Amino acid sequence: MKTENIEGLTLFEINLLIQQGGKFIMFPNLMTKAKSSTIYFVRPDQRKFKYIFKHFLKNLFNFWRAFPLRPFHVSKSLFYLAIGGKDYTHNILADLKQINPVYNPNLYCLEYV
Numbered sequence: 001m002k003t004e005n006i007e008g009l010t011l012f013e014i015n016l017l018i019q020q021g022g023k024f025i026m027f028p029n030l031m032t033k034a035k036s037s038t039i040y041f042v043r044p045d046q047r048k049f050k051y052i053f054k055h056f057l058k059n060l061f062n063f064w065r066a067f068p069l070r071p072f073h074v075s076k077s078l079f080y081l082a083i084g085g086k087d088y089t090h091n092i093l094a095d096l097k098q099i100n101p102v103y104n105p106n107l108y109c110l111e112y113v
Helices: 011-019 049-066 071-083 089-099
Strands: 023-026 039-042
Touching: 011 089, 023 089, 049 071
Parallel strands: none
Antiparallel strands: 023 039
16 A cells, blocks of 8 residues: 655654544545545544545546446545545554654764754
């Protein structure tokens, strides 16, 4: 799974933004399984509309091919678009805490500040 919008953020900053109301959300695509969709980090001051609209247009384009074959996936996709995406915050945080990148600042530069 690919995670968008966390470039340059440390684990501490991500935890702080989640406490303020940030979320990791995913919108399932019609033509793929839910596990292969992109997960977006929505900050507390951002709106989900741009992600919803993007996936709505993508699903609208693929709707005519998918409906006869996958009515369950079509209804599931429309449901998650209507409620604002599936929340993956706890799963992503568990994965990030397992990786736990360590930040080691250069203390030599801080001595002379």
